[in-house]
Amino acid sequence: MKYIDEYRDAKAAKKYAALIAHLVTQPWTLMEVCGGQTHAIVKYGVDELLPESITLLHGPGCPVCVTPVELIDKAVEISSRPDVIFTSFGDMLRVPGTRGDLLSSKAAGGDVRMVYSPLDALKIAQENPHKQVVFFAVGFETTAPANAMAVHQARQRQIENFSILVSHVLVPPAIEAILSSPGNRVQGFLAAGHVCAVVGYTEYEPLAKKYQVPFVVTGFEPVDILQGIYMVVKQLEEGRAEVENQYARCVRREGNLPAQQLVHDVFTIVPRKWRGIGQIPQSGLGLREEYARFDAEKRFGLTDYGVEESSACISGQVLQGMKKPHECPAFGKLCTPEHPLGATMVSTEGACAAYYRYRRPVEQPLITL
Amino acid sequence: MSSMNGSNISLSTQQSTSDTDFTLACPIPISDYPIVLMAHGSGGKLMHGLLEKLVLPTFSNPLLETRHDGAVFSAGNAKLAFSTDSYVVHPLFFPGGDIGTLAVNGTVNDLAMCGAKPLYLSAGFILEEGLPMDTLWRVIQSMQRAAEAAGVQIVTGDTKVVDRGKGDGIFINTAGVGVIEHNLTIAPSSVRPGDAVLLNGDIGRHGMAIMAVREGLAFESEIESDCAPLASSVLRLLDAGIEIHCLRDLTRGGLASGLVEIAESAGLHIQIDETAIPIIEDVRGACEILGLDPLYVANEGRFVAFVPADQADHARVIMGDDARLIGTVQDNSSNLVTMRSAIGANRIVDMLSGDQLPRIC
Numbered sequence: 232m233k234y235i236d237e238y239r240d241a242k243a244a245k246k247y248a249a250l251i252a253h254l255v256t257q258p259w260t261l262m263e264v265c266g267g268q269t270h271a272i273v274k275y276g277v278d279e280l281l282p283e284s285i286t287l288l289h290g291p292g293c294p295v296c297v298t299p300v301e302l303i304d305k306a307v308e309i310s311s312r313p314d315v316i317f318t319s320f321g322d323m324l325r326v327p328g329t330r331g332d333l334l335s336s337k338a339a340g341g342d343v344r345m346v347y348s349p350l351d352a353l354k355i356a357q358e359n360p361h362k363q364v365v366f367f368a369v370g371f372e373t374t375a376p377a378n379a380m381a382v383h384q385a386r387q388r389q390i391e392n393f394s395i396l397v398s399h400v401l402v403p404p405a406i407e408a409i410l411s412s413p414g415n416r417v418q419g420f421l422a423a424g425h426v427c428a429v430v431g432y433t434e435y436e437p438l439a440k441k442y443q444v445p446f447v448v449t450g451f452e453p454v455d456i457l458q459g460i461y462m463v464v465k466q467l468e469e470g471r472a473e474v475e476n477q478y479a480r481c482v483r484r485e486g487n488l489p490a491q492q493l494v495h496d497v498f499t500i501v502p503r504k505w506r507g508i509g510q511i512p513q514s515g516l517g518l519r520e521e522y523a524r525f526d527a528e529k530r531f532g533l534t535d536y537g538v539e540e541s542s543a544c545i546s547g548q549v550l551q552g553m554k555k556p557h558e559c560p561a562f563g564k565l566c567t568p569e570h571p572l573g574a575t576m577v578s579t580e581g582a583c584a585a586y587y588r589y590r591r592p593v594e595q596p597l598i599t600l
Numbered sequence: 601m602s603s604m605n606g607s608n609i610s611l612s613t614q615q616s617t618s619d620t621d622f623t624l625a626c627p628i629p630i631s632d633y634p635i636v637l638m639a640h641g642s643g644g645k646l647m648h649g650l651l652e653k654l655v656l657p658t659f660s661n662p663l664l665e666t667r668h669d670g671a672v673f674s675a676g677n678a679k680l681a682f683s684t685d686s687y688v689v690h691p692l693f694f695p696g697g698d699i700g701t702l703a704v705n706g707t708v709n710d711l712a713m714c715g716a717k718p719l720y721l722s723a724g725f726i727l728e729e730g731l732p733m734d735t736l737w738r739v740i741q742s743m744q745r746a747a748e749a750a751g752v753q754i755v756t757g758d759t760k761v762v763d764r765g766k767g768d769g770i771f772i773n774t775a776g777v778g779v780i781e782h783n784l785t786i787a788p789s790s791v792r793p794g795d796a797v798l799l800n801g802d803i804g805r806h807g808m809a810i811m812a813v814r815e816g817l818a819f820e821s822e823i824e825s826d827c828a829p830l831a832s833s834v835l836r837l838l839d840a841g842i843e844i845h846c847l848r849d850l851t852r853g854g855l856a857s858g859l860v861e862i863a864e865s866a867g868l869h870i871q872i873d874e875t876a877i878p879i880i881e882d883v884r885g886a887c888e889i890l891g892l893d894p895l896y897v898a899n900e901g902r903f904v905a906f907v908p909a910d911q912a913d914h915a916r917v918i919m920g921d922d923a924r925l926i927g928t929v930q931d932n933s934s935n936l937v938t939m940r941s942a943i944g945a946n947r948i949v950d951m952l953s954g955d956q957l958p959r960i961c
Contacts, residue, residue: 232884241875244943276945321891321957325639334954338637347815347890347958453943569645569953579957589947591936 234480238452239275247457248280251464258284259467260416261460262409262552264402265371265423266293266580267451273585275453285464288416288552289585291405292423294370295322295578296550297505298398303328305533306367306396310341312531316359318352319367320374321345326577349381349395356385356393365527368395372426375399375516376490379497382518382525396527399516400503402426403434408511409551410442417552419463421449421456424478429494431486435474443472450478497522506574507547544573549582556586563591639954643852643898646954648861667865668787669713669849672780681716683707684775692735692769695809696825700739702900703772704746704754705829706851712831713847713903715786715838716778718750723757723774728767739770750829752776778831782838788865790845795929796912797870798905800833801826801922802878803855807897808886815890819882828901833919837905842915846906849899853951856895858904859937860951869934872927872949874942891958895949 237243263269269289272278278287291297303323307330310317317333324333324345337343342362346352349366356364368378378395385393402423409415422435427448435446445466449459459477466473476482494516503515518526527533543561548554556562556575566572568584575581579588639646656664663671670683687703697705704721711718723743727736747754754774784790805826812823830849837844846866848858855877863870879887879894887894906929907915916923927939937949 232881232888235884235888239942241942241944274947275941275943276947277943279945280943324957325954334637334639335633335635338633338635345957453941569649588950591948591950 235452238450238454240454243454244277244280244457247454247461251285251457251461252282254461254464254468255282255284256468258286259418259464260286260288260552261419261421261463262288262290262417263421263449263456264290264292264406265421265426265451266296266578266582267425268421268423268449268456269293269582270580270585271451271453272456273589276589277453277456280457281460285460287460288555289549289582290409290420290552291505291508291550292371292402292426293575293578293580293582294374294398294400295326296546296574296581297400297507298323298326298369298574299504299506300328302396302398303332304330305528307331307333307336308533309365309396309527309531310336310343311339312341312363314361314363316342316344316355316362316364317367318344318346318349318355318364320347320369322578322580323367323369327571349378350384353381353385353390353393356390357388360392362392363530364393366393366395367398369398371400371402371423372430372494373423373428375494375498376429376487379493382497382522383493385525386522391524394525394527394530395518397517398503399498400505401500401514401516403438404511404514405505405508406435407438408508408514410438410444412551414551414553417444419445419467420447421459421463422446422474424448424450424455424482427476427478427482427486429487429490431484432474432476432482433484439472439474445472446474448474448476448478448482450481505550507544507550509547546573546575546581546583549575556583557590559583563587637954641852642952642955643857644952644954648951666787666789667861669710669847670716670778672714672716679780681711681714681778681780682775683710683714684773685710686771686773688768688771689810690768691810691813692739694813694825695822696805697827697900698739698742699770699772700742701746701827703774704743704750704752705827705900707774707776708750708752709830709849709851709901709903711776711778712829712834713786713849714778714780715782715784715834715844715847716780716831717835718752718776718778718831720755721747721752721774721776723754723772725757725759726767726771726773727759727761728769729761729764731769736770739772746829750831784838784844786844786847788846788862791862791866791868791906791929792845792908793868793929793931794909795845795906796909796915796925797859797872797927797929798907798912798916798919799855799877799924799926800830800903800905800919801901802880802883803850803899803902804879804883804887804894804897806900807854808883808892808894810898811890811892812886817886817889819885821882823880823882823886826899826901830901830903834903836918837907837915840914840918842907842911842918844905844907847903849903851900852898854894854896854898855902855904856893856937856949857951859949862904862906863935863937866929867935868932869930870927870937871930871940872937873940875940876924876926878922878924892956896952896956
């Protein structure tokens with residue numbers, strides 16, 4: 232398949248692996264920010280091709296993982312109301328809150344539907360004028376434009392039975408939180424290609440300068456990732472800390488300006504809580520005042536839920552690159568994809584789930600309930 | 601069965617802290633999900649959990665415990681295979697087949713995976729009030745055509761009608777018996793280190809044909825279900841004297857789940873090669889767009905055969921032009937399936953919990 236096979240080509244992968252091995256003179260610790268990249272690294276075994284001196288840490292870029300548990304609880308509560316059709320991307324459906332997950336809500340009679348786009352949810356709202364249709368608007372800068380477009384269209388077309396439950400988060404503040412943390416080990420970043428396709432990469436330039444770390448905007452196929460790693464390592468070895476673009480077939484420096492404008496029109500920057508990490512200032516998006524009536528939290532009058540997370544879970548440290556999944560004593564034992572204790576075991580993009588699925592030590596049982 | 605009846609059911613909603621928390625007595629030993637989810641029917645871990653915790657210990661008997669696609673037993677001088685399956689599919693008609701062809705071929709294939717020659721099927725219909733008679737007629741006609749193609753007869757059946765809104769048009773159950781005319785034990789327990797793993801064709805077509813219709817996706821050429829009877833292919837292998845160790849048709853849960861089930865049952869490590877697994881371009885494209893992994897997508901005319909390595913080439917030729925050698929059985933150091941990825945690294949192939957859920961971005 233064109234644009235796929237070239238980037239999963241064993242020869243090209245080995246070529247970059249050899250180039251990296253030839254280049255590297257000392258240990259380096261890199262972080263891939265995006266959960267999609269984590270998934271690809273573990274699924275294809277990209278890290279197996281790297282010299283031992285290169286350590287890859289897995290970053291906080293899994294939208295499912297970082298959505299706060301109280302928001303899941305709110306989603307479950309809204310979805311169980313008889314007048315509601317609750318719509319969501321597929322991988323949010325299985326994420327457990329403290330009161331079950333959306334799939335359980337569906338089984339108990341809630342009208343929960345998986346959609347591929349918030350615009351599909353808007354269409355459902357149009358077709359069901361007597362129902363409240365709610366879309367679970369999660370994700371990073373990548374999903375923000377489509378979600379903004381859905382709300383924008385709802386307002387323009389006066390589809391008043393539509394609302395969104397917002398949990399949008401932003402990448403650069405999370406990276407800054409990691410870089411400014413005293414325990415930071417990350418020396419270079421693979422920036423998330425699809426986020427940058429929307430917002431460009433000018434925001435990383437001050438970060439690279441301030442913290443003297445290289446960034447390479449990187450794609451999601453194994454050869455993309457190996458090339459991205461090569462470019463970061465080359466900068467590190469040469470003592471440079473710049474922002475470079477490996478994913479030029481999708482990403483321009485300034486990003487997608489109309490998409491940014493739409494996001495800016497609909498959303499405003501707000502503080503957000505990240506599951507496993509906590510509150511990060513200016514790290515998320517919320518609806519602007521003129522769109523506030525499409526905010527599901529306001530529409531359904533949901534107040535803040537206080538929620539306790541499992542104390543055995545170290546997902547916060549995993550998300551910040553301080554620990555690897557298998558360094559957690561609960562990994563694969565108390566905590567499995569069937570019984571996740573925390574965020575990173577929940578989504579297939581979560582580092583713990585990816586390790587469990589593709590890297591589990593052989594003594595772990597395959598079937599657990 | 602008393603524990604599954606009436607008022608003494610007590611459901612725990614506590615999250616378990618370890619697998620050993622469960623006992624096999626009452627109350628019903630499911631912790632996280634006190635009600636049935638769609639995911640319990642997906643062919644993944646949740647469904648296997650249901651079988652292991654509720655069904656197998658309750659109905660406990662040696663035939664059931666082989667956990668094969670059908671039960672194999674002797675009756676008089678005859679060795680028979682017996683299997684059943686229920687069919688719920690939306691849409692009822694899809695490119696390459698319909699619920700009728702699925703209902704016949706599915707049970708025929710389960711019998712074939714026991715190494716049996718399928719003979720007779722039953723057909724149970726649950727019809728929803730309001731179903732157009734023409735739809736029912738088309739399904740019945742297509743069942744008869746599929747039965748003729750597979751060399752079986754539908755010899756008994758049942759019809760029930762449920763209120764409008766309580767069915768999805770038509771549900772079908774078929775059961776079948778077949779006769780076994782060889783002395784091989786075709787089961788995971790017969791798999792041996794060194795066995796070749798053969799696959800009879802490209803994977804993922806049935807699941808993606810259904811998804812394409814449901815999601816309104818159009819491709820350059822329509823993806824057609826691979827729905828097909830497999831008995832003749834298996835019987836040709838047997839007639840040629842291939843010493844088949846195990847067979848598995850790759851329905852719900854796809855190739856990955858089928859192989860994981862066998863590795864687990866056999867207690868052996870299976871190693872496969874990603875680049876050897878045929879997937880047509882349209883299926884790959886559809887999977888990329890929808891965020892699905894073709895290894896877990898359903899098939900209705902695909903099976904894997906475990907045969908001794910020295911018979912692999914011969915068997916592959918008999919299985920047809922599209923058949924491929926996709927891997928080999930390793931030793932008993934683990935009961936995992938591992939795969940050499942496209943870029944040459946190794947990883948585990950796991951069974952999913954439930955349905956594949958597309959990723960956000």
